[in-house]
Amino acid sequence: MNNNRRRFSPGHIGLMILLLGGVWLLIAPTWVGFSGHQALRVDHWAGAALIVISLASLVVQWAFGLKEAVSQKS
Amino acid sequence: MRIGRSIAAVSGSAAGSLVGLFLMISPWTAHLNRANGSWSLATKTDFWSGLGVLVVSLASWLLYQGSLRREMVEAGVITPEARVEESDAPSEPTSAPAGPISDENLLALVNAMVNDLEGHESEPPQVSQKAPSEDDLVRLATALLAEIKPDEKKPEAPKPPEAEPRAASRENPALVSENDLLKMATSLLEEIQRTRAPEPLRKGSDGGE
Numbered sequence: 001m002n003n004n005r006r007r008f009s010p011g012h013i014g015l016m017i018l019l020l021g022g023v024w025l026l027i028a029p030t031w032v033g034f035s036g037h038q039a040l041r042v043d044h045w046a047g048a049a050l051i052v053i054s055l056a057s058l059v060v061q062w063a064f065g066l067k068e069a070v071s072q073k074s
Numbered sequence: 075m076r077i078g079r080s081i082a083a084v085s086g087s088a089a090g091s092l093v094g095l096f097l098m099i100s101p102w103t104a105h106l107n108r109a110n111g112s113w114s115l116a117t118k119t120d121f122w123s124g125l126g127v128l129v130v131s132l133a134s135w136l137l138y139q140g141s142l143r144r145e146m147v148e149a150g151v152i153t154p155e156a157r158v159e160e161s162d163a164p165s166e167p168t169s170a171p172a173g174p175i176s177d178e179n180l181l182a183l184v185n186a187m188v189n190d191l192e193g194h195e196s197e198p199p200q201v202s203q204k205a206p207s208e209d210d211l212v213r214l215a216t217a218l219l220a221e222i223k224p225d226e227k228k229p230e231a232p233k234p235p236e237a238e239p240r241a242a243s244r245e246n247p248a249l250v251s252e253n254d255l256l257k258m259a260t261s262l263l264e265e266i267q268r269t270r271a272p273e274p275l276r277k278g279s280d281g282g283e
């Protein structure tokens with residue numbers, strides 16, 4: 001139908017990298033070895049926020065794309 | 075539809091960049107550094123992680139921003155010209171359709187400006203022509219010369235009085251010779267011409283006014 005449509009744009013890839021960055025922030029304190037510090041909370045909250053933001057953005061884009069595909073079929 | 079997708083992506087990337095910025099400055103706000111000011115392990119991890127997140131999210135934001143603009147142009151929400159002028163002057167995009175800034179339009183503008191400039195440059199001579207110009211002075215001078223030439227004959231009228239001295243010299247030849255008289259007459263004529271030449275000019279200028 002829409003042959004020009006790409007499955008993953010560079011922006012999508014950027015958001016996925018941000019998702020991975022959020023995961024890294026969640027595991028960084030224990031990975032690097034500074035757990036127990038106040039930085040633990042900061043990193044956890046920042047990582048969680050990053051995961052939520054990037055996931056929400058990706059989900060919203062997916063939903064819009066799905067809606068568009070449905071409207072094109074109908 | 076696609077615009078909504080891009081808006082969601084742009085806003086998500088912007089939020090991600092804010093998170094990255096917060097991570098970069100969090101070691102200083104949470105006082106995670108050591109007492110001597112050197113960077114602790116947590117500071118290094120948070121700063122570099124935040125920098126990476128910031129760079130990636132900014133790159134993603136720029137990419138989505140470009141695609142969002144393209145989609146808005148395709149949807150007719152904005153025009154490419156309006157986008158250009160939006161960055162320069164936000165109030166002007168309403169007048170953007172009047173001027174797609176192409177080379178032809180620029181050439182036309184430049185030509186109009188050049189014509190205006192040439193017009194302005196030609197005006198001062200017109201103004202100077204209204205003022206007493208050299209042409210007017212030349213006309214006056216020619217007219218005055220034409221008046222002077224007949225007048226030049228008039229100074230010859232005093233010659234008869236010169237002839238009287240000649241007659242007197244004939245009567246008293248020892249006083250002045252004829253050659254001296256001739257020289258005196260010619261010098262007098264020259265002086266008369268010199269002195270009388272400005273007078274008709276004044277008269278002519280007075281009469282012209």
